Amino acid sequence: MAETTTEKPVISSPRDPYKRRKTTRGNYELYSWVFMRASGVLLIVLIFGHLFVNLMVGDGVHAIDFAFVGGKWSSPFWQVWDLLMLWLAMLHGTNGVRTVINDYAERDAVRMTLKVLLYLAAVITVVLGTLVIFTFTPCPTGEPADLLPAFCSA
Template sequence: MTMTTTIDAPRSPYSRTTKKRGVNWEKWGWIYMRVSGVLLVVLIFGHLFVNLMIGEGVNALNFAFVAGKLANPFWQWWDVSMLWLALIHGGNGMRTLVNDYASTRTSRGILKSAILAAVVILIVLGTLVVFTFDACPAGSPADLLPSFCSAL
């Protein structure tokens, strides 16, 4: 007894029996990964260049250096852009892995919900840190403040 299977020619057009309507989220996720990857390369290498190559290099990296950068709106937006792009890029990559390897619909839903929660929490906390950072908070004891803060 022989079994025969017919396979369509490799170049035959693919047709769906039912037309799916709505946004193609997989396509937009794929595009996002490529665009965010290129932007992240630029942002990360710019970040490394400024922190490690300009001025005294790695010897200048200390609390005062970071406080000075986070006091500048340009660097705040640079860092927040890096944070958002990296977290969403990583979350989307993890979502893809879950879709590929999670075997049941329930486990996929739980894992994707956990990824979404982690990404949202980290984005909110990271953004708050960048925009609300104050190296010299008012009312702090002088012995706990960095040396560059003026005692009030």
């Protein structure tokens, strides 16, 4: 009697052609995931605090001008608040876009180029934003007194 074996055909996974080589990243993706959750919660607090102070306190959106920003940034508290908001938003957004690039860029060269451009844009934005927050002068010299904030001496 002849023995017949019927093996089931092996169907490869739809993602097989796009599998990347294994790397030894450790727990980087886990930490990235945890950072996204923690920074998202903190950003909600920072952004809603920012919106409340800028839009609800005082005259609302009509009061936002150079003097308003100068008054806020003359306080170290608001400088740190806005700096945290800038840094967390940029890191959070950069990490999210990095994930999208890793998911959709199929070729290694394209993926690397996109991530280098992303990191470059994030660093430039964070550095320029930080410089603006800490070098902002609310009382510029030589300006007419009616254009200066009330706390500036003419």
